Amino acid sequence: MHFGLTDEQRMIIDTTRAFVEAELYPHEAAVERTGHLPMEVIREVQAKAIAAGLYAANMPEEVGGAGLDTLTWLLYERELGRANYALHWTCVARPSNILLAGNAEQRERYLYPCIKGEKWDCLAMTEPGAGSDLRGMTASARRDGGDWVLNGTKHFISHIDIADFAIVFMASGEEDTPRGKKKLITAFFVDKGTPGFHVRDGYRNVSHRGYSNGVLAFDNCRIPDAQVLGEVHKGFEVANAWLGATRLQVAATCLGRADRALGHAVQYAAEREQFGQTIGKFQGVSFKLADMAMELKAAELLTWDAAWRFDAGCVTEADMSMAKLKASEVLAMVADEAIQIHGGMGLMEDLPLERIWRDARVERIWEGTSEIQRHIISRQLLRAVGG
Structure with missing residues (x-):
């Protein structure tokens, strides 16, 4: 392992820090005081981040990102991390890498708009009764013809208030193992506005003011098979590979x-x-x-x-x-x-x-x-x- 930084890495650090100090720090006091990040601020800073080449920098070059190696990406993340979380996460968004697991049609619908700043994504795994025990999730997905019907609740879902869609992990079956039955998990794209998909206000949080959380409720929410992310019953494999x-x-x-x-x-x-x-x-x-x-x-x-x-x-x-x-x-x-x-x-x-x-x-x-x-x-x- 070489401990020295390259000229490119130093440039990325300097550029990102200068952006954070000039464009994010000035908005911190207002966000902290109100607990709210106005959309006009988001769009203003987002446009500057895109122009500076800092937006979606975690993504590979072939899909429109900066193509940073992991170390360089983390050096960039460290500089962004200096600022209020809501400001850097929303205005200088880094779409989830799990979007790369989508097929060609899903990339056109979800990945590329997020990279261009036209949409935001969010991940929905956590449930009120499961916490870190993801195999203990009770929210379920069952097949019904060529569709899936989703039921259950997710909570602590970050920035669902501005997200255009959620990547939702649901229990979709069971398999026998030497230790007994184990739940199978499938990941789905679920668009906001889908009938049966309800977004509720989350909890007031002492940390990261302006960076909201929400509760997702699924009540016989029907989505087509085309919105499965990865393979059916392979949700954990998708998560482990891309997260x-x-x-x-x-x-x-x-x-x-x-x-x-x-x-x-x-x-x-x-x-x-x-x-x-x-x-x-x-x-x-x-x-x-x-x-x-x-x-x-x-x-x-x-x-x-x-x-x-x-x-x-x-x-x-x-x-x-x-x-x-x-x-x-x-x-x-x-x-x-x-x-x-x-x-x-x-x-x-x-x-x-x-x-x-x-x-x-x-x-x-x-x-x-x-x-x-x-x-x-x-x-x-x-x-x-x-x-």
């Missing part, structure tokens, strides 16, 4: 926010004076900065290593889990310590620290809780010795 790097994406955006918080802490420690000297000279503060920098570096190395392994074809689930786990927990630690260094001012809305601190909490839950990541890591260790 593998989402944990690394979460890790990278965590790194961006942690780096922003550390930057504020270092600057404040170098300027704030108490008892006749800058507070950075006090060991109680300087040691905090040292620990923050060290932990952030460790999280970065785990993430970049997993990215390199992903492109080399030798990444493991544990590699990605370690990166996501470390980055999300380091973000929480850095945000908390940055506030401590600032004292009371750290909790004021004048600085982004209280937002970064609030936003950090969800990162240890979504895309697999910290406990799930530890389970994945330990399972790989034990399997190696027959445990």
